[in-house]
Amino acid sequence: MNQDQIMALVKERLGIRTAVRDTYLTAIVSSVVTEIEDEKGITLVPDNANHLMFCVDYATWRYQSKDDSGAMPRHLQYRLHNLLIHSGGVKP
Template sequence: MNLEIVLQLVKENLGIRTDVRDRYLNVIIKGVIKELEDEKGLALDGSNDYHLLFVVDYIAWSYRNKDGAAMPRHLQFRLHNMIIHNGGSNS
């Protein structure tokens, strides 16, 4: 997955227009992608727009979620659908 494209889309989602938060966002991006691949068993495909948009939405939620609130239902459904489509999780 092209991290620069992900970063630009996450910034658009969050309404960020400067590069001030890029270092922090890049850490979140790498962490979320690693979590989805290693813990959830997903084989993310950067050329698949569905995967790309899910990753962007998940990262934006992670960035906004400072209080540890539960994952929104739409993200839960999309994650479950991706896990089922991949044939299950490795965990």
């Protein structure tokens, strides 16, 4: 998965035009991709727009909810479950 592309889209979604938050955003994007691939067992396909946009939306939510202890929004949970089903479930 192209983390630079995810990063650019996250910044667009958040309306960030400078590089001031890049270090923090890069860490979030990297952790999201690692979590999805390593913990959830989903193989992210670089050319799959659904995978790309899920990573963007998940990273954006992580950034915006950094001080919030609430649960993941329902639409993200639903999409994550669909990704798990499509990939054959969590791999041991």
